[in-house]
Amino acid sequence: MMGRRSVLSAAAGAALLASAALPLAAGPALAQDTIKVGILHSLSGTMAISETTLKDAMLMLIEEQNKKGGLLGKQLEPVVVDPASDWPLFAEKARELISVNEVAAVFGCWTSVSRKSVLPVFEELNSLLFYPVQYEGEESQRNVFYTGAAPNQQAIPAVDYLAEVEGVERWVLAGTDYVYPRTTNKILETYLKDQGVAAEDIMINYTPFGHSDWQSIVAEIKRFGSEGKKTAVVSTINGDANVPFYKELSNQGIEASDIPVVAFSVGEEELAGIDTAPLVGHLAAWNYFMSVYTPENEEFIKTWHAFIGDESRVTNDPMEAHYIGFNMWVKAVEKAGTTDPDAVIDAMIGVSVPNLTGGVSAMMPNHHITKPVLIGEIQDDGQFETVYETPGLVVGDAWSDFLPDSKDLIADWRKPMSCGNFNTATGKCGGKGS
């Protein structure tokens, strides 16, 4: 009897585990009636602060699409999993989404390390990932569509703006110590030197994740900025470290008109935790601001507020990236007439959908999209005021022209090239550049 009972309870336990492993929103699967869409964003752990909003945005987009009659005559069904800010868990959850839940596409990831962790899974199981966050570039993968900004769609226009409009001659490149800031700063350093900025006019500073004691670094920035030339800070400081950084800036009396800070990781969501009155005039470079006044954006904000039930919630750039990515996917699936990954991946290139800032974004052969670049100044209500906008849309460049390893590389996933890192110098696909 004991034997039988333990077998039974083990079976029950396994069943329980299996049901626990079933994602939040997946009810009893009606496999043929719905198309499943995977959402792979951290809902717990350190990254939950940024990623939870994106999960909600995706749920909203799917709900809206279902109201319009779904896709290919079927309803869309969101499948939400929580990779808990744990990079290896991202890969496991991605595998679960693709092979267990059989989703047609996955929208997710925030940090580069989480994206790198899921890449092999998407390659092996041949599915689609839409990645909505600005990143360091140097990557183009067949199964991934990069709807956030590449460095040339954010960092370089921002530096151009500061140099040409504000007359900045000295640069502090301050970042958190990981791959995105390091690569971006390497690109910027080469770019600035190409523009004739002397090495002693560039100061590079890295800090650990979650750095909270900014006193000496802000003092150093102040010192660097008081030597006669107009100085600006280009900040790739990530996440939680930003609030104490800005607090210290305002406490030490550094105003935007003295030393402006342009940030690539500070958006409306991040400003929600700060009193922005002392920060007015500091800048951010994005492809979308909540304050941009277009009918599409007003509609998007209205839908978002209704969906989330809170008028005070803000929208931000990665949300717009998901909006674009999701609509592109919908269009590509309609074009292909199926959700078969190979067909959709081929159909994606060339698809264009309206973005929220009044233009039309298109998916390029390198799996990056075209976007406008907006430079905005922080206002005292926590919003940004656009002070500059690129005249046209900027095409995302997967491989930066300012890094020796990548300047000869291009990506083109159209046949017959079908290559994410084609070396124009050697004429071969694969490997790093000269």
Next chain:
Amino acid sequence: MSLPTVFASALRRLALPVLLVPLLAFALQGAATAQDDAPLRALVDSLAEGGFDGTERAVEALAATGDPRAVPVLEALAEGDLYDRKDGGGVFAGRRGGAGYILSDPLTGEAAGEVGRGGVDKIRVNNNLRRAVRAAIGGLTLRSPDPQQRLAAARAIFDAADPENLEIVEAALAEESDPAVAAVLAEARARTILESDAPPAEKIEAVETIRARGDREAMAMLAALAGAADDAVDPEVRAAAAAGVSAIEQRLALWEALQNVWYGLSLGSVLLLAAIGLAITFGVMGVINMAHGEMVMLGAYTTFLVQETIRTSAPELFGWSIWMALPLAFLVSAAVGVAIERGVIRFLYGRPLETLLATWGLSLILQQTVRTLFGASNKEVGAPEWMSGATQVGGLLITYNRLYIVIFSLLVFAALLAVLKRTAFGLQMRAVTQNRRMASSMGIRTPWTDAMTFALGSGIAGIAGVALSQIDNVSPNLGQGYIIDSFMVVVFGGVGNLWGTLVGAFTLGIVNKFLEPYAGAVLGKVLVLVFIILFIQKRPRGLFALKGRAVDQ
């Protein structure tokens, strides 16, 4: 990718060369006489024309009128409160409300009705414009009756460094009664002289004035003079500037060392606050409490809740919010502490590994609970007026929030020490930790003492959270950032010794801040950790080891 160069160059020649000349006329003329409104009104309306360039020309023109009525208009512009009516009704000051914006006349302040959000265009401002506006207001308010305003004006004139300003600066200097304003005006005068083609004798005098200012900016100015081309500068002026540079350099080196000590003390005080509760639970009781950081986090969230309540029900009490949060944060964290001790830890005394794992799990549970209740995003905890800003003491820049945290951490330390040494509860606590069985035989309720000790440690972590909410994010992850540092401080200072914690915290803070400029923040942290590992090898019990029989238990 290139911006129109016309736009750029137009903006770059902003300074204010032309606009202060008519100001001189105004200054000599004495007070502003009420003039005809129409030309001023036309200038105000022209703020809306021609993008940033056009706005800037209008700002210059407004400043050139020398009419003080332009000041509120310029202030509203810098604040981003000016709007242009799309129906051609002109430029108005607006604020959110009603159907969209409530408008008023920027010159007179008279109400001018309401308009929907689509009915107006905001006049946009960027940093260049803000600088231009600041300079313009500076010129217009140099004779203002308010010394604060005159000080700001004098600084703006100093920053503008325009030879054209010399006469109005001298006129203002002759009449200035406030010594602080006069000092800045004298510096502004010296700077303008250096920029002009005054005779060498006057310039040498100016160099001395700038040298006396003695900060980085002064040094950069003199260095530029000392390094200028041969025929541009008189040799004597160059020599005086060079001497000035080296004098300022020496002075600054000394102040910089002092500044580092101050930064170190301030970092140390943060470490002390985070670690002092742990010095009780870990140091005195020997419990490895990985959820200590979450007690700090709970304290910070209590502050947030208190401020929210005050904001909605009694905004005038906002300055007191921190004081009200202190006892509440202590109680909240202490209550959670008691629950943890009674619910989990008391079953695990003497089993450090299990305690570690259990409290680690608790810390995750607490984090996720807070995340579920309050959301994952940062919460805004405001700083009361008296905690914002900074003061200059000689060459030292001391920010008020850091100053108060240093004082506060020392007060908390003193209070804790007093509780331990002077109260019956402190005596019982020490008795129980030194010899549990003997204390029990003497009639002390050891379980109760355990719970109260844990509550005390947790409660202090809670009030540390109130202080840390002023300098860090209030997010569910707040505690995580401090837990490693807290253990480091307690172990380094010597387990079981409060004084060790104090000295340990300040030592680590100062060492960290002296390493940071040379090694960078990342390597600096690594070096400190390596230093502690080596130190513990040498002195396993930390800086101040407890001696006596109790240690052997």
